[in-house]
Amino acid sequence: MTTLPWLTIPEPAVTPDPDVLLGLAGFGERAVAGFGERAVAGPAIAVAPAPTDPHIGGVGDPGTLMLAGPPAGVGGGGLDGHLATWGALPGVDGSGVRALLRSSALDGRGGGGFPLIRKVETARFAGGVPVLIVNASESEPASHKDRTLCAERPHLVLDGAALVATALGVDEVVVHLHRSPESAASTLESAIAERRRRGVPDPRWRLSAGPDRYVAGESSAVASYVDGGQARPLFTTFPLAVIGPSGRPTVVSNAETVAQLAVLARTGPGAWAARGEPSSPGPRLVTLTGAVNRRGRVVEVSGQATIGDILVADGQANPPAAVLVGGYAGTWILGTEAWQTPFTREALAAVDAGPGCGLIGLLPHSACALVETARLVRYLAGESAGQCGTCVAGLPRLADACEALASGDLRKRGVRRMVTIGDIVLGSGACGHPDAIVKLIRSMLSVFEDDVVGHMAGHPCRGSDHPPVFTVPEVELAIGRDGLREWA
Amino acid sequence: MSVDIRIDPILCRGHAICALFFADGVDLDQWGFGKVVLAVAETPKDVRRAFRAATACPNRALVVQERAAATTEPVT
Numbered sequence: 001m002t003t004l005p006w007l008t009i010p011e012p013a014v015t016p017d018p019d020v021l022l023g024l025a026g027f028g029e030r031a032v033a034g035f036g037e038r039a040v041a042g043p044a045i046a047v048a049p050a051p052t053d054p055h056i057g058g059v060g061d062p063g064t065l066m067l068a069g070p071p072a073g074v075g076g077g078g079l080d081g082h083l084a085t086w087g088a089l090p091g092v093d094g095s096g097v098r099a100l101l102r103s104s105a106l107d108g109r110g111g112g113g114f115p116l117i118r119k120v121e122t123a124r125f126a127g128g129v130p131v132l133i134v135n136a137s138e139s140e141p142a143s144h145k146d147r148t149l150c151a152e153r154p155h156l157v158l159d160g161a162a163l164v165a166t167a168l169g170v171d172e173v174v175v176h177l178h179r180s181p182e183s184a185a186s187t188l189e190s191a192i193a194e195r196r197r198r199g200v201p202d203p204r205w206r207l208s209a210g211p212d213r214y215v216a217g218e219s220s221a222v223a224s225y226v227d228g229g230q231a232r233p234l235f236t237t238f239p240l241a242v243i244g245p246s247g248r249p250t251v252v253s254n255a256e257t258v259a260q261l262a263v264l265a266r267t268g269p270g271a272w273a274a275r276g277e278p279s280s281p282g283p284r285l286v287t288l289t290g291a292v293n294r295r296g297r298v299v300e301v302s303g304q305a306t307i308g309d310i311l312v313a314d315g316q317a318n319p320p321a322a323v324l325v326g327g328y329a330g331t332w333i334l335g336t337e338a339w340q341t342p343f344t345r346e347a348l349a350a351v352d353a354g355p356g357c358g359l360i361g362l363l364p365h366s367a368c369a370l371v372e373t374a375r376l377v378r379y380l381a382g383e384s385a386g387q388c389g390t391c392v393a394g395l396p397r398l399a400d401a402c403e404a405l406a407s408g409d410l411r412k413r414g415v416r417r418m419v420t421i422g423d424i425v426l427g428s429g430a431c432g433h434p435d436a437i438v439k440l441i442r443s444m445l446s447v448f449e450d451d452v453v454g455h456m457a458g459h460p461c462r463g464s465d466h467p468p469v470f471t472v473p474e475v476e477l478a479i480g481r482d483g484l485r486e487w488a
Numbered sequence: 489m490s491v492d493i494r495i496d497p498i499l500c501r502g503h504a505i506c507a508l509f510f511a512d513g514v515d516l517d518q519w520g521f522g523k524v525v526l527a528v529a530e531t532p533k534d535v536r537r538a539f540r541a542a543t544a545c546p547n548r549a550l551v552v553q554e555r556a557a558a559t560t561e562p563v564t
Contacts, residue, residue, distance in 0.1 A: 234498075428523060
């Protein structure tokens with residue numbers, strides 16, 4: 001046992017209110033920005049030092065925290081490189097890890113932003129041996145942060161997963177990925193083999209590779225798949241951390257979240273949190289997409305960096321037409337407004353957005369947001385699991401309406417109809433997928449009001465023959481025709 | 489006793505029997521799928537109707553649960 005000062009923070013003497021703890025207080029609340037996880041305000045941060053100066057850097061940038069050190073290609077990804085940069089993982093017991101989680105207020109980085117400590121405590125109090133799943137599947141087609149992390153810093157992810165296993169008192173960790181050629185499964189496999197060879201005290205690792213579909217990465221879909229079911233979202237009456245599909249409490253945490261834990265266990269929660277600000281502590285990984293100079297590049301953002309700062313680091317000189325924040329099912333923000341907006345949970349919430357999975361997509365002045373949204377909505381509608389009635393009935397209609405609007409075939413009544421369908425669909429599904437699509441459409445209608453009016457009046461669109469800015473994968477099967485094998 | 493009422497949207501196939509048995513608590517959307525309008529039933533009459541509707545659903549999609557009090561004692 002080490003005597004690092006931040007590991008001696010005592011557990012609170014007062015037992016937390018079980019109602020709040022088990023997530024029953026927020027019963028039915030749902031995060032719309034991301035998937036299924038219920039967003040609730042995190043615990044008050046114990047150490048809240050002044051944020052550091054904004055810094056944006058990619059893999060190997062010495063000014064970054066997680067991505068500093070040599071890239072994987074030149075020895076950064078191996079265990080030796082990892083130990084040279086980070087040193088051995090401090091020996092911490094379960095209550096020590098929980099103290100770290102509590103004092104850092106580490107928020108989930110998969111999209112929901114749910115504090116990891118609440119999942120861990122809920123699972124511990126729920127009874128039964130918890131199941132721990134690290135979700136590295138990264139379903140968002142344009143996001144590359146988990147992939148990059150697993151490829152460049154696999155030992156940080158595994159260290160963090162081992163820490164969460166200690167906090168939960170479990171001896172097995174499932175790392176979930178997608179079956180896709182770009183998945184980092186082979187890197188993780190060799191990293192695990194290397195750790196085993198070198199005698200790193202680890203839990204048992206289990207790699208799981210699920211279907212390469214968008215909603216298959218949602219937390220309950222992942223839990224279902226790991227339990228031997230289909231990789232489709234579940235209808236849950238209790239949070240997964242209370243009872244998962246296996247009947248055991250199930251903690252599903254994003255790969256970046258656990259990697260952040262591995263970092264903050266070494267730097268201390270104070271120094272780590274200072275790289276963010278109280279509403280979103282610590283550094284965050286951001287993927288750039290759309291009309292940026294280096295599409296798919298992952299950067300680490302710390303301090304109160306604005307979206308403008310992040311885009312300047314990509315070589316942009318002027319605000320773009322608009323920015324898509326949080327994922328393909330994210331929120332539009334006008335370029336001039338986004339340029340001034342810090343990439344923090346609080347600042348983004350003020351413009352009805354959220355960091356989501358950390359995606360920033362740039363829309364150039366020459367492209368049309370309505371055309372882009374129509375393509376995204378069509379793709380996302382096709383990626384539905386086809387389970388809930390309103391998703392099957394509503395999403396294709398929404399996609400049709402968006403396409404009609406983009407091509408100038410929709411009038412006032414049609415737009416009103418689209419809004420009505422959105423109202424019906426919102427909140428009616430088992431997971432957050434349809435909700436996120438409705439939010440995307442709503443943000444399009446409010447942010448690009450002038451363009452919408454122009455399209456309704458049949459004015460020629462400036463971006464109708466612009467090549468796709470936000471590219472989407474081909475969806476092969478339509479809703480309702482999915483064979484079961486596709487989800488197995 | 490008060491109960492939480494929810495519809496499992498995955499199981500719901502739009503038979504609309506819940507709306508027939510419990511018109512005050514469940515509405516139908518434009519495609520005929522149930523939508524809960526009374527998420528918490530308080531009065532004995534509403535509770536009785538909620539349970540009756542849940543039993544009548546051919547897909548068991550209407551979930552009526554006793555109002556969630558903490559079921560587990562926290563371990564200290």
